[in-house]
Amino acid sequence: MSGAATEPVLLPVATAAQVRREVRALLWGRRGALLAAVAVLLAGSAVGLAGPAAIGQIAQAIADRRGAGALAVPVALLAVAALAAAVTTWAGTVLLARVVLPALGQLRERALAAAVGLPLDAVESGGTGDLVARLTGDVEQVGDVVQGVLGRFIGAGLTILATLGGLAVLDWRFAAAGLLALPLQVAALRWYLRTSRPIYAEGRAADGRRAAALLAGFTALPTLRALGLGRRQRDRIAAASQASMEYELRAVRVATRFYGRLNVAEFVGLGAILLVAYLLVRSGLAGIGAATTAALFFARLFDPINVALGVFDEIQQAIAGLGRLVGITRAAPGPARGPDHGETLPQRELAADGVRFGYGDGPDVLHDVTLRVPPGQHVAVVGASGSGKSSLASLLAGLRRPRAGRITAPGGPGRAVALVTQETHLFAGTIADNVRLARPDATAEQVAAALDAVGAGWVAALPAGADCLVGSGGHALTPSQAQQLALARVVLLDPAVVVLDEATAEGGSDAARALDRAAEAVLRGRTAVIVAHRLSQAAGAGTILVMDAGRVVEHGTHADLIAAQGPYARLWAAWSLGRGTSSGSW
Numbered sequence: 001m002s003g004a005a006t007e008p009v010l011l012p013v014a015t016a017a018q019v020r021r022e023v024r025a026l027l028w029g030r031r032g033a034l035l036a037a038v039a040v041l042l043a044g045s046a047v048g049l050a051g052p053a054a055i056g057q058i059a060q061a062i063a064d065r066r067g068a069g070a071l072a073v074p075v076a077l078l079a080v081a082a083l084a085a086a087v088t089t090w091a092g093t094v095l096l097a098r099v100v101l102p103a104l105g106q107l108r109e110r111a112l113a114a115a116v117g118l119p120l121d122a123v124e125s126g127g128t129g130d131l132v133a134r135l136t137g138d139v140e141q142v143g144d145v146v147q148g149v150l151g152r153f154i155g156a157g158l159t160i161l162a163t164l165g166g167l168a169v170l171d172w173r174f175a176a177a178g179l180l181a182l183p184l185q186v187a188a189l190r191w192y193l194r195t196s197r198p199i200y201a202e203g204r205a206a207d208g209r210r211a212a213a214l215l216a217g218f219t220a221l222p223t224l225r226a227l228g229l230g231r232r233q234r235d236r237i238a239a240a241s242q243a244s245m246e247y248e249l250r251a252v253r254v255a256t257r258f259y260g261r262l263n264v265a266e267f268v269g270l271g272a273i274l275l276v277a278y279l280l281v282r283s284g285l286a287g288i289g290a291a292t293t294a295a296l297f298f299a300r301l302f303d304p305i306n307v308a309l310g311v312f313d314e315i316q317q318a319i320a321g322l323g324r325l326v327g328i329t330r331a332a333p334g335p336a337r338g339p340d341h342g343e344t345l346p347q348r349e350l351a352a353d354g355v356r357f358g359y360g361d362g363p364d365v366l367h368d369v370t371l372r373v374p375p376g377q378h379v380a381v382v383g384a385s386g387s388g389k390s391s392l393a394s395l396l397a398g399l400r401r402p403r404a405g406r407i408t409a410p411g412g413p414g415r416a417v418a419l420v421t422q423e424t425h426l427f428a429g430t431i432a433d434n435v436r437l438a439r440p441d442a443t444a445e446q447v448a449a450a451l452d453a454v455g456a457g458w459v460a461a462l463p464a465g466a467d468c469l470v471g472s473g474g475h476a477l478t479p480s481q482a483q484q485l486a487l488a489r490v491v492l493l494d495p496a497v498v499v500l501d502e503a504t505a506e507g508g509s510d511a512a513r514a515l516d517r518a519a520e521a522v523l524r525g526r527t528a529v530i531v532a533h534r535l536s537q538a539a540g541a542g543t544i545l546v547m548d549a550g551r552v553v554e555h556g557t558h559a560d561l562i563a564a565q566g567p568y569a570r571l572w573a574a575w576s577l578g579r580g581t582s583s584g585s586w
């Protein structure tokens, strides 16, 4: 392993243009519904203008000293407008959620699917933490914004537009006066974002330290008590709590000052409108009614502007989260889906040509490895520990990409190459669920047949049979039983090629024999590469490949290699000698 302590290479983050393209693609199929939602929200905003207009009419009627009858229509309009605005805004928000939530769900599915197909090295170099954070934290953040504030943000934006339009319709000078507030609002927002972000970030870090201090207090309780250190830990927790509270206070102070600045902007805008109204009314260019309406229009902007600016930060963070989500789908796809893995030409044999490989930016661990496995043939790979057998297996299975050279595998529908390693993971669920992972539509009979094929008779003996719960919290399986389930998965998957990496290394002699038989059943009739843990596994294979320090140093049948008196013959002699005394592996 190389000791290069480089920063982890995180998964890519999509650029703004890529995010836009992805969002457009996601929404394109729903554009009709989206347009409808925006139209309804816009209608709601426009209807909302009727309220101030009605009040303006009332003011005008009073100024003109008309009778009470003249108020009937504007008052009725006021009531109807309020109702209509409420209904349309509600309908628009619901419609918008119906469009955006399924789109987000689709993006999450695509990101998940991409994550599952990521090349192992991409995940390893970025750290699984990055991937998990994106699939949980970022999805949650984007989802919260989409469900919570997006509708309000769009509604507020449309209300601002409609109101500015209303002001301009009354008199363009009203709109111009109102726009005086804009530069002040922009400056306030920029100041707020600049000042609040570091406070929020440090606040989150302080929260983390508080949680860590608390946790340490709990886990180390017996030690702390025994040594009489409880008070010191309590002081530490108190200090951490104090620190995170101070950040919270600072955040509140900044927010208060932000809204104070917005109020100044509103004061400037409203003052300008009143001044313009005064001048227009005095010169007879506008009536009292229009002036009242203009002032009310502008006052009506306060709310949506506060909403829009208040959630701006959240929306920006959600856009950043979206970039990280889309970034997963942009990460280079694994070689199993690349053209070299048999997509272009129907390829029958599994082959490696001049393959060079190493981990991360470490040294090469495979040098110029070439091998061919004709259809239906079995090749066993043997060699001392660290000679590169497992690395070669993961390359052949398409889990990792070579630095140079090519891996070619039989093409065809479905997953053509299955890798079985001893690291089998059991998912929480029934035994049948675990086997069915390979083929979700498999019937109970097919699952039973697959279990039968690998000799997992013990399943039928369980009280619940294949419906027995396993995985975290479920019935505990022995490593070799878990291995059998992994092999049963392969039977269901029915791949053309199987790469078996020490699948039978687990267990004592009885279990090992059972696994050997299971592996034989799985390999029968398929092209296979077997990383042989015990030489007896290799002896039966058509071709044996001997590896040493990342190179293929010998290959041939068992008899050929014994006769050649080379490295394999030496391994065989050593292994045969130790067979009686050790567990059987070298």
Ligand SMILES: Nc1ncnc2c1ncn2[C@@H]1O[C@H](COP(=O)(O)OP(=O)(O)OP(=O)(O)O)[C@@H](O)[C@H]1O
Pocket: 001, 359, 362, 365, 383, 384, 385, 386, 387, 388, 389, 390, 391, 392
């Ligand atoms: N994930 C990894 N990151 C970095 N180096 C690795 C990694 N896995 C293996 N190596 C290195 O690659 C070389 C080949 O290891 P590999 O596991 O392929 O050998 P092997 O023949 O399968 O050994 P064993 O029989 O012990 O499993 C070794 O030097 C090993 O230290």
